[in-house]
Amino acid sequence: MEDKFDTLMNCVVKDKPERGLTITKKPIPSELKDDEVLIKVNYTSVCGTDYHIYSYDDWAKKRLKLPFTAGHEFSGEVIKMGKGVTRVQLGDIVSAETHIICGTCEFCLRGEGHICENTKIIGVDTDGCFAEYVRIPAMNCFINSKDANPIHLSVQEPLGNAVHTMCHFDIENKDVVVVGCGPIGLMGVNVSKAYKAKKIIAVEVNDYRCKKAKELGADVVINPLKEDVIARVLEETSGRGADVIGEFSGNKQAIEKAFKYLKAGGGLSMLGIPSQDIDVDVANDIVFKGARIYGVVGRRIYDTWYQVKDLIDKDLLDFDKIITHVMPMSEVHKAMEIMGTGNSGKIVLIPGE
Secondary structure (H helix, E strand, O other): OHHHOOOEEEEEEEOOOOOOOEEEEEEOOOOOOOOEEEEEEEEEEOOHHHHHHHHOOHHHHHHOOOOEEOOOEEEEEEEEEOOOOOOOOOOOEEEEOOEEOOOOOHHHHOOOHHHOOOOEEEOOOEOOOOEOEEEEEHHHEEEOOOOOOHHHHOOHHHHHHHHHHHHOOOOOOOEEEEEOOOHHHHHHHHHHHHOOOOEEEEEOOOHHHHHHHHHOOOOEEEOOOOOOHHHHHHHHOOOOOEEEEEEOOOOHHHHHHHHHHEEEEEEEEEOOOOOOOOOOOHHHHHHOOOOEEEEOOOOOOOHHHHHHHHHHHOOOOOHHHHEEEEEEHHHHHHHHHHHHHOOOOEEEEEOOO
16 A cells, blocks of 8 residues: 555535535645554445535534545545554454543543543544545554445444434333434334343334334334324323433423423433523423433444444444445435435445445
8 A cells, every 4th residue: 555645536525505415536645644544435325414514504604724635434444554653453343432532621531521521523623435545543542353344434424423322221111202203213113122121112204214213113102293192102101101211302392291201210311412491391391201312422432333333243233234335435416316305314425436
């Protein structure tokens, strides 16, 4: 590889303050800091954040500093290392914890790097992996089993979000509700199945996702446009409500209803980000219920990653149903438009094509 470091690579950049992405070429990163590695990207998957970047919505307008290479979910091979790197070796198959943390703030020092106050995000604050090669800190590499399917390994980062959300509270032999079955919510359904939840109830309005949730292990699927969600959840849980709720939708009405069907003493893990204020009866739906509310930020570093690795190594997940599209990176615009319809699970791109 050494003789190729001065050549160009294909990549996808966000360089214009408008809808869309640009397919272009950039130099393969050749200069590494002592703590960095260069990775040949085998597969990269599309995230909801990437769609926000593509559509250039209000969040993107406020958050992004152009230009940069997009993408943050991938699997690939370490092909070059900075002289101070000891965490990985050449040839390791890795994925990336996408939160670059400082390691020195109060939260990092107490083992809660997922809420590091100085976090930077790969593919948002730094150049990402919608490219044939990506340069990242070695500390952000997670070493995978070499015999695992590299396509599956490329979706570990969002899978970690699903695991973090659904497994903060014990779900084995419990009644759980997954609210919002986008790609990560669908993973939440499958994770609940893998961790032996007693009954899995999915709440979703999109017919494609309702069907997919059923395929991935939901015992009951409720469409709130057609049914009374609160009444149906109570009916399915002997009138007491859900032991654990994983909130992936960020929808105001869905969140407000979730508080109503949360069981006394139950746990509500919240990953979805609402764009409106939420009205909650704090006295009756939190205090007197003894409810436990948990905000989910990324993945616990690296506890969640080892949970994900265990699920993959033991073949406990239905990746053939989670990943619905695999296409060349050159078709990134098509991938984004498919994601925008809501009629997909995870979409994986192949950088070299």
